[in-house]
Amino acid sequence: xxxxxxxQVEKPPQENVPRCDLSNPLCPGAVRANGEVNPQYMNTFVxxxxxxxxxxxxxxxxxxxxxLFRAASARGVCKVMCFHPWSDLTLPxxxxxxxRAVIDKWVELTVELGASYPWVxxxxxxxxxxxxxxxxxxxxxxxxxxxxxxxxxxDRTQRQHLQERGVPLLLEYARLEAQRKERLVVENADWLVxxxxxxxxxxxxxxxxxxxxxxxxxxxxxEKDSLAxxxxxxxxxxxxxxxxxxxxxxGWHGAPTGPRLGADCGHWQLHAHYYPPLxxxxxxxxxxxxxxxxxxxxxxxTPEQAAERLRALPEEHYRVRxx
Amino acid sequence: xxxxxxxQVEKPPQENVPRCDLSNPLCPGAVRANGEVNPQYMNTFVxxxxxxxxxxxxxxxxxxxxxLFRAASARGVCKVMCFHPWSDLTLPxxxxxxxRAVIDKWVELTVELGASYPWVxxxxxxxxxxxxxxxxxxxxxxxxxxxxxxxxxxDRTQRQHLQERGVPLLLEYARLEAQRKERLVVENADWLVxxxxxxxxxxxxxxxxxxxxxxxxxxxxxEKDSLAxxxxxxxxxxxxxxxxxxxxxxGWHGAPTGPRLGADCGHWQLHAHYYPPLxxxxxxxxxxxxxxxxxxxxxxxTPEQAAERLRALPEEHYRVRxx
Ligand SMILES: O=P(O)(O)O[C@H]1O[C@H](CO)[C@@H](O)[C@H](O)[C@H]1O
Ligand SMILES: O=P(O)(O)O[C@H]1O[C@H](CO)[C@@H](O)[C@H](O)[C@H]1O
Numbered sequence: 001x002x003x004x005x006x007x008q009v010e011k012p013p014q015e016n017v018p019r020c021d022l023s024n025p026l027c028p029g030a031v032r033a034n035g036e037v038n039p040q041y042m043n044t045f046v047x048x049x050x051x052x053x054x055x056x057x058x059x060x061x062x063x064x065x066x067x068l069f070r071a072a073s074a075r076g077v078c079k080v081m082c083f084h085p086w087s088d089l090t091l092p093x094x095x096x097x098x099x100r101a102v103i104d105k106w107v108e109l110t111v112e113l114g115a116s117y118p119w120v121x122x123x124x125x126x127x128x129x130x131x132x133x134x135x136x137x138x139x140x141x142x143x144x145x146x147x148x149x150x151x152x153x154x155d156r157t158q159r160q161h162l163q164e165r166g167v168p169l170l171l172e173y174a175r176l177e178a179q180r181k182e183r184l185v186v187e188n189a190d191w192l193v194x195x196x197x198x199x200x201x202x203x204x205x206x207x208x209x210x211x212x213x214x215x216x217x218x219x220x221x222x223e224k225d226s227l228a229x230x231x232x233x234x235x236x237x238x239x240x241x242x243x244x245x246x247x248x249x250x251g252w253h254g255a256p257t258g259p260r261l262g263a264d265c266g267h268w269q270l271h272a273h274y275y276p277p278l279x280x281x282x283x284x285x286x287x288x289x290x291x292x293x294x295x296x297x298x299x300x301x302t303p304e305q306a307a308e309r310l311r312a313l314p315e316e317h318y319r320v321r322x323x
Numbered sequence: 324x325x326x327x328x329x330x331q332v333e334k335p336p337q338e339n340v341p342r343c344d345l346s347n348p349l350c351p352g353a354v355r356a357n358g359e360v361n362p363q364y365m366n367t368f369v370x371x372x373x374x375x376x377x378x379x380x381x382x383x384x385x386x387x388x389x390x391l392f393r394a395a396s397a398r399g400v401c402k403v404m405c406f407h408p409w410s411d412l413t414l415p416x417x418x419x420x421x422x423r424a425v426i427d428k429w430v431e432l433t434v435e436l437g438a439s440y441p442w443v444x445x446x447x448x449x450x451x452x453x454x455x456x457x458x459x460x461x462x463x464x465x466x467x468x469x470x471x472x473x474x475x476x477x478d479r480t481q482r483q484h485l486q487e488r489g490v491p492l493l494l495e496y497a498r499l500e501a502q503r504k505e506r507l508v509v510e511n512a513d514w515l516v517x518x519x520x521x522x523x524x525x526x527x528x529x530x531x532x533x534x535x536x537x538x539x540x541x542x543x544x545x546e547k548d549s550l551a552x553x554x555x556x557x558x559x560x561x562x563x564x565x566x567x568x569x570x571x572x573x574g575w576h577g578a579p580t581g582p583r584l585g586a587d588c589g590h591w592q593l594h595a596h597y598y599p600p601l602x603x604x605x606x607x608x609x610x611x612x613x614x615x616x617x618x619x620x621x622x623x624x625t626p627e628q629a630a631e632r633l634r635a636l637p638e639e640h641y642r643v644r645x646x
Contacts, residue, residue, distance in 0.1 A: 003374035004356075007456030008334075033327075051326035053614070053621050067488075068496055069520055123613035131610025133330030140613065148618035165390075173391055197392055251617035275616050287454025290446035290463065291376070293598050294574035295471035298376050298397075 009283040010129055013245050017088045017135045025050075026136035028085045043101040045082040046109065046141075052078035054142055076117060076144035081105060083137035090126070090137050090245055092235035092317055099228035106252070107216045107224075109141050114215075114257030117143035119151050127247025129277055129285060147256055154253055155268070162267035170269035174208040183307045186233045186315075190226040193234050195307040200297035202279045202286050203241065203306050205234065207272040214265040215254040234274070237313045244282035250274045332606040333452055336568050340411045340458045348373075349459035351408045366424040368405040369432065369464075375401035377465055399440060399467035404428060406460040413449070413460050413568055415558035415640055422551035429575065430539045430547075432464050437538075437580030440466035442474050450570025452600055452608060470579055477576055478591070485590035493592035497531040506630045509556045509638075513549040516557050518630040523620035525602045525609050526564065526629050528557065530595040537578040537588045557597070560636040567605035573597045 025032045028040045033050040054076030061071035083102050084094055091099060106122055113120045124139035125132040147155065161169035177183055177194045185193040185205055196206045207230070213219060219227065238246035252272050255265035279286040279300055291298060314321070348355045351363045356373040377399030384394035406425050407417055414422060429445055436443045447462035448455040470478065484492035500506055500517045508516040508528055519529045530553070536542060542550065561569035575595050578588035602609040602623055614621060637644070 005456060007454060008451035011331075066499065068492075068499065119618070121614060121618045123617050125610075125613040128331040131330060131612040133328060142614055142618070144618075149620075150616075150618055169391075176389065176391060249613040249616050251613060253617070273617060287448075289454040290448040290572040290574060291444060291465055293473075293572050294446050294576070294596060295442070295444045295465070295467075295473050297472075 005280065005284055007287075008285075010278075010285055012282060013127055013247075014135055019086045019088045021087060024087060024134065024136055026080070026082050026134055026138055027087060041082070041085055043084065043098060044105040045085075046079050046105065049078035049080050049140065054078050054144055072146070074144060074146060076142060077113065079109065079113075079141040079143075081109070081139050081141055083139070087136040090235070090239075092232055092239050093319065094137075094232075096225070096228045096232060099231055100224060103216075103219075103224050103227055107219070110216045110252075110254070110257070113141065113143035114261065116258050117145060118256050118258035118260055119144050119147050120257060121148065121151075121251060123249060123251035125249050127245065129247040130249050132247075145258075151253065151256065155256065158267040158269070168212055168267055168269045170208055170271055171212050174210060174269075178210070182304045185237065185307055185310045186230055188226050188230050190223045191230045193230060195303040195310070197303060199303045199306065200288075200292075200299065201275050201277065202299075202301055203238070203276050203310065205274045205310075207231075207234070207274070209270055213254075213270045214268045215257070215270060216252065218270075233315050236315055236317045237310050238274075238276065240313045240318050241310065242278060242282040243318045244278075246276055247278065248274050248276035328603065328607055330610075331608075333601075333608055335605060336450055336570075337458055342409045342411045344410060347410060347457065347459055349403070349405050349457055349461055350410060364405070364408055366407065366421060367428040368408075369402055369428065372401035372403050372463065377401050377467055395469070397467060397469060399465060400436065402432065402436075402464040402466075404432070404462050404464060406462070410459040413558070413562075415555055415562050416642065417460075417555075419548070419551045419555060422554055423547060426539075426542075426547050426550055430542070433539045433575075433577070433580070436464065436466035437584065439581050440468060441579045441581040441583055442467050442470050443580060444471065444474075444574060446572060446574035448572050450568065452570040453572050455570075468581075474576065474579065478579065481590040481592070491535055491590055491592045493531055493594055494535050497533060497592075501533070505627045508560065508630055508633045509553055511549050511553050513546045514553045516553060518626040518633070520626060522626045522629065523611075523615075523622065524598050524600065525622075525624055526561070526599045526633065528597045528633075530554075530557070530597070532593055536593040537591045538580070538593060539575060539577055541593075556638050559638055559640045560633050561597075561599065563636045563641050564633065565601060565605040566641045567601075569599055570601065571597050571599035 020027055022030050024030055028038055030038050054074060056075055056077060058073045058075045060073050064070050083091065084098060110120050120141060120143045122139060122141050158169045174192060178192055183194045183197065185195060190210055191207060193205050193207050195204060250272055254270040255268035277285040286300060343350055345353050347353055351361055353361050377397060379398055379400060381396045381398045383396050387393050406414065407421055433443050443464060443466045445462060445464050481492045497515060501515055506517045508518060513533055514530060516528050516530050518527060573595055577593040578591035600608040609623060
């Protein structure tokens with residue numbers, strides 16, 4: 001962390017984003033690439049991605065004739081979900097009721113798409129640094145006819161842990177972190193956020209329920225309210241860290257759905273990962289490059305240092321705080 | 324690939340890098356952070372990284388008392404290796420003899436550090452986009468007292484393949500790709516470069532020997548010459564793709580060393596990975612973000628399309644070509 005930095009500096013995010021801009025395809029009333037006009041939506045709004053990576057009718061690949069050349073079709077749907085009608089807001093600047101509406105829509109989409117698809121990936125890319133090309137607050141939901149790699153890995157390791165220790169991995173982990181406190185960032189009666197012991201991104205966090213929950217749709221009303229609250233607190237701290245709208249990719253992992261809705265999911269614990277790229281300031285990020293790609297991740301600061309810095313930050317957003 | 328791009332655009336690399344700049348710590352005659360003066364080196368030059376991520380005397384972590392909280396010390400050394408005395412050169416613009424000097428130094432370092440360390444990771448981060456903070460042509464060599472994750476994975480999968488099919492994985496793979504040709508980029512009598520079947524970065528490539536070679540030090544003189552040649556051809560094509568000094572991270576993987584120098588390494592095949600970030604132009608990169616981090620990689624173009632584009636490019640560098 002003490003080495004001089006003469007490398008790439010990141011541009012600050014666009015300031016003064018117009019609240020409503022009819023040339024922005026995510027705004028109420030705007031025309032999208034396919035010619036449809038967005039409704040004058042009041043809270044969230046979901047539509048099919050006009051440039052989907054997954055399609056329901058993807059063709060079967062040619063039959064493979066060698067074990068080293070195996071392929072299978074990947075089918076699914078890609079949806080975009082706007083969080084709010086205004087383009088100049090982000091989650092931490094939204095009210096608890098508005099964040100709650102986002103959570104309700106996440107639950108609804110998980111139920112709807114999870115009725116047939118085995119995996120429903122909700123994720124948010126926030127900030128240009130994270131490949132986001134539109135400042136309007138939104139996330140994506142990609143449902144697939146297969147368990148993606150990360151899902152398979154989490155399924156396997158959680159199953160193994162339950163077999164070996166008789167308690168779900170992330171439930172045991174959350175209890176230990178709640179006691180140890182050194183990697184804790186924020187907590188409330190139902191949830192906690194830690195910089196995980198195995199974090200590789202500088203300010204990576206893991207959002208965990210305190211009780212055993214397999215999927216978003218199992219959350220009670222009050223758990224959804226307390227989730228809105230802890231999200232707002234975490235994301236406010238993130239923005240306050242470098243006094244910038246904090247870029248990240250985040251997403252939810254819960255038990256597989258579709259054909260696996262009826263199967264035993266006792267080993268699964270619902271959780272959200274936050275992967276933010278910034279390291280030293282709003283302008284200097286962590287690069288996951290050479291050694292990280294070819295050998296293994298190495299950290300520039302410890303999870304305990306990261307957690308301590310995040311814990312110490314105020315829970316009032318720097319943009320609304322009286323100076 | 325057809326979706327409109329309104330996201331982050333990358334800055335072109337610095338133009339007119341001065342050939343020699345005494346304030347650049349990689350130049351001959353410059354003073355480094357530790358006060359040492361670099362010699363007037365003529366081809367390559369190796370020194371200890373003044374800000375090492377690995378150190379030979381890293382302390383043991385506190386004894387862990389829980390299976391979910393396991394830690395071990397990571398010991399090693401980090402070296403920096405300059406490719407050439409001039410800051411305004413890159414490998415594809417160097418002569419074959421100069422590239423051969425780089426290869427010879429790689430061999431020397433693998434032997435020297437591999438005498439005691441089980442893993443010697445040679446890697447080059449090229450371009451600001453890949454976290455490189457100095458335009459002077461150079462790579463890094465990190466040796467560790469453990470097998471990093473990627474090395475462990477390659478060790479395991481190659482061992483399993485040899486057991487199951489009686490031939491080293493990457494030797495069988497190279498033979499098949501040499502026949503199929505659709506993912507081939509360049510080849511010569513000793514080497515071939517393919518966009519691997521499993522590529523995730525748009526123009527990712529894999530450099531493979533045709534015969535079974537475990538480690539860099541097993542290469543014959545003529546194989547080192549033909550390696551210099553194929554590297555120059557590949558990297559020239561890379562630069563020609565978007566007419567820009569092409570950013571990438573690359574690195575070598577060979578059989579483990581140190582205590583495993585005497586062990587059977589019949590399953591291992593030496594190879595180099597190239598991971599370039601650019602997707603559509605010198606300004607628009609691939610972002611490995613939300614879905615990629617949380618679910619799995621998804622490609623914007625197929626390996627066959629990428630290989631075809633690279634194959635079609637001239638082997639004369641755009642900067643030295645008469646227009
Ligand atoms: O050692 P450098 O070139 O300063 O640092 C670069 O390479 C390292 C190894 O891949 C990365 O950990 C750093 O994030 C990157 O900026
Ligand atoms: O779908 P978007 O937001 O245009 O695209 C973004 O997210 C995708 C899913 O993580 C990535 O594959 C793209 O590289 C990134 O730019």
